[in-house]
Amino acid sequence: MSAARSGASRAAPAQDALEARLVEWFASRGWTPxxxxxxxxxxxxxGQSGLLHAxxxxxxxxxxxxxxxxxxxxxxxxAAPxxxxWLTPMRALAADTTRALQAPLAExxxxxxxxxxxxxxGSSERAAQARRLPSALVTTPESLSLxxxxxxxxxxxxxxRLVVVDEWHELIGxxxxxxxxxxxxxxxxxxxxxxxWGLxxxxxxxxxxxxxxxxxVPAAKRVRVQGHAPKALTxxxxxxxxxxxxxWAGHLGLSMLPHVVRELDxxxxxxxxxxxxxxxxxxxQALLDAxxxxxxxxxxxxxxxxxxTREWVELNLKQGALRAVVCTxxxxxxxxxxPVERVLQVGSPKGVARLLQRAGRSGHAPGRTSRVTVVPTHSLELVESLAARHAVAARRIEARESPDQPLDVLVQHLVTVALGGGFRADELLREVRTTWAYRDLGDDEWQWCLDFVRQGGxxxxxxxxxxxxxxxxEGIWRVPDARLARRHRMSVGTIVSDATMQVRYWSRAGSGGASLGSVEEGFIARLAPGDCFLFSGRLLELVRVQEMTAYVRRASGRKPVVPRWNGGRMPLSTELAETMLDMLEAVAQKRLDPRTTPELPLIEPIVDLQARWSAVPTRHALLAETLHSREGWHLFLYPFAGRSVHLGLGSLLAWRxxxxxxxxxxxxxxxxxxxxxxxSEIDWGRWLPEVLAEEGHRDLAADVLASLNAGELxxxxxxxxxxxxxxIFQGYPGEARSARxxxxxxxxxxxxxxxxxxxxxLLGQAEREVLMQELDAHRLGATLARLAALPLDLRVLKRPSPFAFPLVVEFLREKLSTEKLADRIARMLAELERAAGPADDAPGDANEVATEVATKVATIARFGMSDHAGSAAPRKPRRARKPSKPLPLL
Structure with missing residues (x-):
């Protein structure tokens, strides 16, 4: 009998009575614990603490x-106040959790x-909570620090007496x-x-x-609980x-729109x-136009x-009043x-954990099936989808590591604790060292942090x-100035983003109307009055910018731009990349069963042509391709390590x-x-193995920083x-400082x-974060060591291979406008398709295929939609015919 079970057997009669009511409450809903x-x-x-993984x-x-x-x-x-x-990582989740916790109390x-x-x-609610504390408080890490x-x-x-950290995987890293x-x-x-307890x-x-x-928590009081419950996943x-x-990236894109519309229907x-x-x-906008x-x-x-707007969407989604929600x-x-029956993931999720997380938004109840369908935006995402299915079946989920000694967070915490009653330096040091992140914090680093908050270093x-x-x-550290205390409370937190501007409707009276949300200041700065952009599902015209607010009005018929927020490119995870290599090798060797691999007829032409013109990337050799074109001499490498690592690797190889x-x-x-x-031409057969062999004999961090614009990064x-x-203080409400x-x-x-x-x-921390977070130096080092140990398979190309072509397009993106890029791709595709010969999956001859794809590219590039948002009142969606039977999880 476990210690936990033994403790339960000695529970008071009141606990037994409450547990009996819990079981009855479950049964009334058709559940069993x-x-x-x-x-x-x-x-x-x-009295134990633990992590529940289910x-x-x-x-x-x-x-x-x-x-x-x-x-x-x-x-x-x-209960005592x-x-x-209950800590949650998102405000929307906090509101939903509050309702869930309240649900069983009365019964x-x-x-x-x-x-x-x-x-x-609001301030009134905060004041009410201060006067009479609730039994349980649902909050975020930032609000707890405040x-x-x-x-x-x-x-x-x-x-x-109990802290529950929900969605711990979203916070740990x-x-x-x-x-x-x-x-x-x-x-x-x-x-x-x-x-x-973590969930x-x-x-x-x-x-x-x-x-x-x-x-x-003492080791004797820690437990880990692995939840095993029947949960079907497709x-x-x-x-x-x-x-x-x-x-190439995005070449399917909105050509999948009719298929998505059919699935939503x-x-x-x-x-x-x-x-x-x-x-x-x-x-x-595309769905509304269709x-x-x-x-x-x-x-x-x-x-x-x-x-x-977000709360309205969430409420109507809960009530089943929406057919679909396009979301991030x-x-x-x-x-x-x-009510959510299924999930569509447009484009690769880039990670197994992310796909599982999003799949879980459908069938969100015990016994119900969760279903996620990947909508590829280019052909290789068919391989990614196949790989994701196999990775999930093998439980190959990404690891998440805690940051080690971020001193900016510690400096902020020192001021927080100084405000919250003060601290003695030696006592707080012992406390801080009980955390995993600062378990090895040295005396010198601690003294530096104290000096930094005392006088700025x-x-x-x-x-x-x-x-x-x-x-x-008395040796107690406190904040000596009320103004500095106020500034600190307004700046608590670690979420950092570029300065944003509110977007509001412009009223005829010249004052601000309803708020639509916020966009990054840098985007608005590139627009002039009269320019149009898509935001909040509407085509908007910029009227004027005043006091960190962009005033807009409805527009129609003109070509818009779309706001670009930072953080849009997430790299392919190691687990998904490695499984992709396994799938490519399996396709090349004809080891996959067509009956359980519906993607196979679409993947095989790519892999077969890659094998005919070059070779298929595998784990067993480093495939390198060389090509001479009017741009110069190209080297293509396929480490399958994700965009961030490839950026560091390419810069490092070039620098060395x-x-x-x-x-x-x-x-x-x-x-x-x-x-x-x-x-000019380079003998890569000689130099590439030599440059890779330097790994283990060089300072990787120094080389990477030297190879890039490390100062700017x-x-x-x-x-x-x-x-x-x-x-940096971002300003008081209504007086926010601009991003510039x-x-x-x-x-x-x-x-x-x-x-x-x-x-x-803090300078050293900046360099470490560039290496660890932007360039993923651990993965870069592992990738370099792996590549150095592989035999080099060097192929000379007459024309770009299927795997080289998307890299050529990436290079051209930096040189050409979108419209010119589409024309250039159309010509290249026509030439490549003619050279490749007929394909089984093609609807016509090579020129027709190339022209059709390029036309879709141009359509996406010039995309502009009429504004149907809000033109009809929300109504309950009709029940469509039963969906076709999906493919089960491998």
């Missing part, structure tokens, strides 16, 4: 919440209250997760018996995730009529996921839209949308704004070879490979670090530190 739920209930009652939609929330009720609510008529803190006879506190919570700045933080938060670690360490200091569905390294979350592919043999409620907000705007009668039945959801990662997490001692925390005569030969290089990359273009990263560390002002300020700090304080630890 799963064994993993009971295991969590028992563990929480026994499939999306199987009841993780009620495993933790009902365990809390059994542990703390069964023996008291009224603020017994449970169970538990006299608890549940409240919500996020950045959207609560830690209160002078009465210990009195308020010191009574918390970034600075928000580090912020959570520091907050948990503070709560552990005040409440040594604090129980901590997740898509972790590839559960042991590490558990160690990070539970670093402050992953399939929406197949194009024909794919072509020369794939056959399903009741569907989520259509896009990887970027720009793509979501385009696809939403089916104008769906106006009011389909909606758009992404993080830049106005909160009221804003709906990735565990919001419970029961070596270079800012003359400026009062950087004397943010000082020790008093440039140390040996007088040559200049141009680099183009995609997720599968890279291209090096030189004006570090400066860009430093801007974010400076905001988190409190060097913020960039100028951070650049000035960067130059001052480099010149007068070169040992400043």
């Amino acid at each position: 799963f064994p993993f739920q009971r295991e969590v209930w028992d563990a929480v009652r026994a 499939t999306t939609g199987t009841g993780k929330t009620y495993a933790a919440w009902l365990g809390a009720l059994l542990a703390f609510a069964s023996t008291e008529k009224e 603020l017994t449970v803190l 169970l006879g538990v006299n608890w209250t549940v409240a919500l506190r996020t950045g959207d919570t 609560m830690l700045t209160r002078a009465d933080a210990r009195q308020t938060l010191g009574r918390v 970034n600075k928000r997760g580090v912020q959570t670690q520091l907050a948990l360490a503070r709560l552990h200091q005040w409440q040594p018996e604090l129980r901590v 997740s569905a898509t972790l590839g390294n559960i042991e590490h995730a558990s160690d990070v979350l539970l670093a402050g 992953i399939d592919t929406l197949l194009p009529d024909h794919a072509g043999r020369f794939p 056959e399903s009741s409620t569907t989520l259509v996921f896009l990887n970027t907000r720009s793509q979501a705007e385009l696809w939403y 089916r104008p009668e769906w106006a009011g039945q389909i909606a758009l959801h992404h993080g830049s839209l106005d909160r009221a 990662s804003s709906l990735d997490l565990g919001v419970d949308f029961l 070596k270079t800012l001692t003359a400026y009062p704004d950087y004397r943010r925390a000082q020790p008093d005569e 070879l440039g140390q040996k030969l007088p040559a200049t290089f141009s680099v183009a990359v995609n997720d599968y490979g890279l291209e090096l273009l030189t004006p 570090s400066l860009r990263r430093f801007r974010e670090i400076a905001r988190v560390a409190g060097l 002002q913020l960039q100028a300020s951070s650049s000035l700090f960067y130059q001052v530190f480099r010149q007068h304080d070169p040992d400043n630890l």
Whole structure:
């Protein structure tokens, strides 16, 4: 018998009575508690902390919440205030979680209250919570840190007995997760018996995730619970009529629109996921253009839209009033949308965990099937979809690692704690070292952080704004100035993005109308009054810009542009890339069963032609292709390591070879490979193995930084670090500083530190983050070592191979406008198709195929839609005919 079970057997009669009511409550809904739920209930009652890993939609929330009720609510008529803190990574998820936690209380006879506190919570509600704390509070890491700045933080938060961290996989790998670690360490200091539980569905390294979350919990009180519940999952592919043999990014694109419309017509409620907000705007408009009668039945959801719009979409989605929602990662997490029948993923998800997470938005209940269909936007995404299916079946899910010692987060936390009652330096150091992120924090780094908050380090001692925390005569560090305290509270958090502008309708009276959301300032700065752009599912005309607000009005019939938000390109994960190589080899060797691989007829022509003109990339050799064209001499490599690694690898190889030969290089990359273009011929058979063999004998970090514009990359990263560390203040409400002002300020700090304080630890952190996050240096090093150990398979091409062609297009994108690029691609495709000969999947001859694809490219490039958004009131979607039977998961 486990310790948890033993503790449960000694539960008070009141606990047994409450558990009986819990079982009845489950039964009234046709549910039966799963064994993993009971295991969590028992563990929480026994005073244990842990990590619950279970499939999306199987009841993780009620495993933790009902365990809390059994542990703390069964023996008291009224719970002590603020017994449970529930942390979620997103505001939308927080609101949904609050409703879920409130649902069983009345029927169970538990006299608890549940409240919500996020950045959207109004001042009156915050004041009410301060007067009477709820039994459980649902909040975000940022709001919890803000609560830690209160002078009465210990009195308020010191009574918390359980913290639940929902969707832990979304936090562990970034600075928000580090912020959570520091907050948990503070709560552990005040409440040594604090129980901590993490919930997740898509972790590839559960042991590490558990160690990070539970670093402050004694090993004897840690448990890991793996949920095993019946949950059917179907992953399939929406197949194009024909794919072509020369794939390049986006060449299918909106040509898949009729197929998507047909799928939406056959399903009741569907989520259509896009990887970027720009793509979501385009696809939403395309769907409305294709089916104008769906106006009011389909909606758009992404993080830049106005909160009221997002909440309206979420409510109508819950009520089953929408046929489809075109969305981004804003709906990735565990919001419970029961009516959602299926998910369409337009384009590759780029990762196994992301695909699983999005699949779980459909069939979000025990016993229901989750179904996700990948809609390829180019031919090789057919291989990615096939690979994703196999990777899921093999449970090859990406690992997520916690950042190590981000000092900007620690500096911010020092000021937070100084505000929240103050601290003694030696005591807080011991506390900070209980976190995983700062377990190895040295005395010198700690002293540097103290000096930085006390006087801004070596270079800012003359400026009062950087004397943010000082020790008093008793040795307790406090914030000495009310103005600095106010500024810090307004800047708490680690989410850093470019400055944004509100988008509002322009009224005839000359004042601002309804808010539509926000776009990045840099995008608006490139527009002139009268220019049109797509946003919030509408075609808008810019009227004027005033005080960080872009005023717009409806437009029609003119060619729009689409806002481009940063962070749009996510690299292919290692797990998915490796499985792709396995699938390519299996296709080449005819080892896949056509009956269970419907993508095969569309993939085989690409692979067969690649094998005929060159070779198919595999794990067993490094395929290198050379080609001479009017642009120069090309080298194509296929490491299959993702866009970020290929950028670092291409720059590194060019730099190392440039140390040996007088040559200049141009680099183009995609997720599968890279291209090096030189004006003169290079003997790659000699030099490539030699350059790769240098790995292990060189300082990789130094070489990578030397090969790139490291100063500019570090400066860009430093801007974010400076905001988190409190060097840059973004302004008071209504007086926000522009992006140009913020960039100028951070650049000035960067130059001052480099010149007068070169040992400043924030400069070193900027370089590390460039290496680790932008260039994925760990993966780059592993890729270099792998390539160096492989035999070189060097092929001389007469023309671009199917795998080389998309790299050629990537290079041309940087030189040509979209329209000229489409014309150039059309000519290239015609020549390549003629050289390749007829293909089984082609609808006509080579010229017809090339012209058809290029025409679709030009259509996408010139895309402009009429504005149907909001032209009809929302109405309940009709029930369409039953969808065709999907392909089961391999």
